[in-house]
Amino acid sequence: MKRIFAAVLCIALTILLFTACGKSDDNMPLFTAVDQSSRKEVTASFKNTDSGETLDVKLKKKDSSDNTAQFTGNADPATFDRVTVNADGTETIELAYNDYVKAWDLSSGRPYPGTEAMEPQYDRVAFDYEDRKKDVLIWTPEDYGASSDDKYSVIYMTDGQNLFDRKATATGSWGVAESVVNMMANGGQKCIIVGIENGATWRDEELTPDLGKVTQASYEGGKGKYFSDFVVDKVMPYVNEHYNVYTDRAHTHIAGSSSGGIESFYIAMEHPDKFASVGALSPAFLLYTDDTWVDYLNKKDFSKNAPLVYLYCGNSSGDQLEQALCTGTKTMPNNLKACNYPEDKVIIKLYENGVHNEMYWRAVFPDYLKYAFPKAS
Structure with missing residues (x-):
């Protein structure tokens, strides 16, 4: 019986390890989406364009002003290279996601890299x-x-x-x-x-x-x-x-x-x-x-x-x-x-x-x- 229990436990642990792959981890880099502060539910869907691997992360509202707020979640840019953000049913196009650009400003309805609007000179x-x-x-x-x-x-x-x-x-x-x-x-x-x-x-x-x-x-x-x-x-x-x-x-x-x-x-x-x-x-x-x-x-x-x-x-x-x-x-x-x-x-x-x-x-x-x-x- 002990051997059977040990075997079942081992299988369960193995399944947990495999199903953990692709999940969000608080130790991973932080993805940030800036959007209207009135948004109630914002989800980021990450994708690897080569392997097809995907990951959905519900973003948490962080810093906010009267009009906009930052919504954040964790995903590994070494695993994923694109992200789509769904804010209360409004979905963006696929956006690049990597070590260099881990934030997108969606507040204008036109996604731009970063968290602040720029007027380049x-x-x-x-x-x-x-x-x-x-x-x-x-x-x-x-x-x-x-x-x-x-x-x-x-x-x-x-x-x-x-x-x-x-x-x-x-x-x-x-x-x-x-x-x-x-x-x-x-x-x-x-x-x-x-x-x-x-x-x-x-x-x-x-x-x-x-x-x-x-x-x-x-x-x-x-x-x-x-x-x-x-x-x-x-x-x-x-x-x-x-x-x-x-x-x-x-x-x-x-x-x-x-x-x-x-x-x-x-x-x-x-x-x-x-x-x-x-x-x-x-x-x-x-x-x-x-x-x-x-x-x-x-x-x-x-x-x-x-x-x-x-x-x-x-x-x-x-x-x-x-x-x-x-x-x-x-x-x-x-x-x-x-x-x-x-x-x-x-x-x-x-x-x-x-x-x-x-x-x-x-x-x-x-x-x-x-x-x-x-x-x-």
Whole structure:
């Protein structure tokens, strides 16, 4: 009888141990959601996009003001990489969750990283570009010191007009300054952001590399090579001279979305010796066939320098553009593999319900930061 009891006890303990996996633990890092203080029930649903593991945590109301309150719960960012928050039946989209961004402000109805609203300030510098001027927006964090011993990494980004101002589009800005501020506060790399404006009149022309025959006639005549040279030969030297930044490849990155995603990818492939990573979100790879991409990439030498390639795309049935872009995004890892690009240098993250706008790129940008600026182990 004692042996039977011991065996049953052992099995019970084993079951408890296994069922404990995925549960919240007060010793784990704290996730924080800022929302209206009138919220009565707030639940965070965490997800691992690779394994499918999930965890639901009922959040507790903590600090509050007249209008907003912080709701907190515990979840391991080493286990989960996305979170959805349900507040009294109102659910957010999936948001990045990691060591760098463990808090989201939901109070405006548009989730932004962190617990406080920001109005990022930046320098505006005009450059000669063909027969006109092109503005470049350079954001530095509050602790930036022009002559301090601490140097800063740089992320160059397309569509600078949509990166900082929360009124930039109907769905807000990219929230990149907010993401970087949170990254720095959580032990990540000090960083500045250089956003190159791409006005509507010339945007398609500027952000379409000329690799050969395009799949859509309206995009013929792309001048992406000129834009690439502008970034590398004009903007980067200016930033290196006038800002307290690292000038080596290891601390230099580039990112963008849609046409800006394909152009950022192109710039990184053209200059693998200058960029440690590229974040291509909802990239317009479909402008060229897979054969054209393989032919182009096969002409490059990535044996010494192969930037980390971070790919993201949504696939919502309600957004035909994003669905089309998702097809090209899914095939790019195979195109890179066919050209002997290191497989461990390619990350692809998909979001089945994702659509083509700044809110979704804002939601995933902190995930790109996690891979571009890995924490030292």
